[in-house]
Amino acid sequence: MLGEGARLLAVVAGLFGPFLAGGIAVARILASAPEAAGRLYAADLAGAALGAAIAVGTLMPLSLITSSGINGYKAFIFNTRKHKETPLTNHMGLRTVVTYSPSEAGRSLQDSRDEDPWGKWKRAKVATFNRRFPLYLLFAAGFAALLFASLRKTEPWVACAMGSMMIAVGVELTCYYYSMYIVAAVLVEQRKELAPVILAVSGASQILLLNYYWVDDKYTAQSWLFFAFSLLILYSYSRPFSMERLKACDFELCDGQVPTPHLMSLGAEEVPRAEFLRRLRRALQRPARLS
Numbered sequence: 001m002l003g004e005g006a007r008l009l010a011v012v013a014g015l016f017g018p019f020l021a022g023g024i025a026v027a028r029i030l031a032s033a034p035e036a037a038g039r040l041y042a043a044d045l046a047g048a049a050l051g052a053a054i055a056v057g058t059l060m061p062l063s064l065i066t067s068s069g070i071n072g073y074k075a076f077i078f079n080t081r082k083h084k085e086t087p088l089t090n091h092m093g094l095r096t097v098v099t100y101s102p103s104e105a106g107r108s109l110q111d112s113r114d115e116d117p118w119g120k121w122k123r124a125k126v127a128t129f130n131r132r133f134p135l136y137l138l139f140a141a142g143f144a145a146l147l148f149a150s151l152r153k154t155e156p157w158v159a160c161a162m163g164s165m166m167i168a169v170g171v172e173l174t175c176y177y178y179s180m181y182i183v184a185a186v187l188v189e190q191r192k193e194l195a196p197v198i199l200a201v202s203g204a205s206q207i208l209l210l211n212y213y214w215v216d217d218k219y220t221a222q223s224w225l226f227f228a229f230s231l232l233i234l235y236s237y238s239r240p241f242s243m244e245r246l247k248a249c250d251f252e253l254c255d256g257q258v259p260t261p262h263l264m265s266l267g268a269e270e271v272p273r274a275e276f277l278r279r280l281r282r283a284l285q286r287p288a289r290l291s
Contacts, residue, residue: 087125089118089215093172094143096223098136099129106216121216143169143230150237161186162237165230168223175219178226184233191236201229252283 063072087099089106101124102108109121116122129136147166151159161183167173181201188195204225212218256263259270271279 087122090175090219091172092175092219092223094169095172096220098132099125100220106214140169146234146238150234253279
């Protein structure tokens with residue numbers, strides 16, 4: 001088990017580390033002035049790449065020593081390919097959502113008289129996914145675009161938390177792997193309004209388990225729940241700031257610092273210092289929220 005775990009973690013670190021560092025780098029470059037792009041978050045990007053290198057350098061030798069060497073990786077690839085084309089009733093993810101059809105659900109195709117009671121269901125799932133593969137790619141590309149828009153002006157730790165949601169889009173996993181969504185809880189540090197949403201999703205996931213008899217229906221509903229939750233988080237981060245949003249959040253004053261022509265064209269106005277301080281004192285007495 002130690003070798004299997006180390007092998008899996010080494011593969012994840014090797015793939016995820018460069019992807020994270022590269023993704024943040026591209027987002028930062030496109031979101032900032034070209035002359036500043038090379039300096040932005042250099043330490044964070046280097047840290048992500050170094051962390052991935054250390055993880056691979058530590059875990060890969062460990063997995064080779066504690067299991068069957070390089071043959072273990074060959075078996076890992078073979079097993080991954082096998083399970084990729086073997087639908088399970090507790091699979092979750094975008095693929096689960098895209099391939100679902102009421103007429104092909106377990107309640108319609110499962111037959112306990114067959115040698116493999118779920119054989120018809122499995123074959124139908126694979127055939128439907130092959131037909132709907134372009135639709136899957138369209139949804140995945142849209143999700144990735146929204147993720148990119150959300151990461152353009154976020155800090156690296158936020159990117160790490162939000163980037164984990166792409167796992168549900170890229171691969172179909174068994175239900176227990178969705179404990180990974182616990183990383184979304186760290187976003188509450190920045191967006192307090194997400195706290196009740198996370199609690200509601202957690203509660204709803206348990207209610208859904210009780211409301212469906214057939215296992216595949218349960219986890220299709222769970223897939224919809226977590227996919228919608230991911231979209232909600234990405235949407236909350238992708239919306240551009242505007243004066244309208246600030247007013248809706250009960251902000252009364254926005255200090256523009258320097259009266260540039262651009263700011264004046266947006267409706268900014270110059271006020272005497274005494275007037276500004278009076279407005280500031282009044283604004284500080286009113287609660288405001290960033291939601």
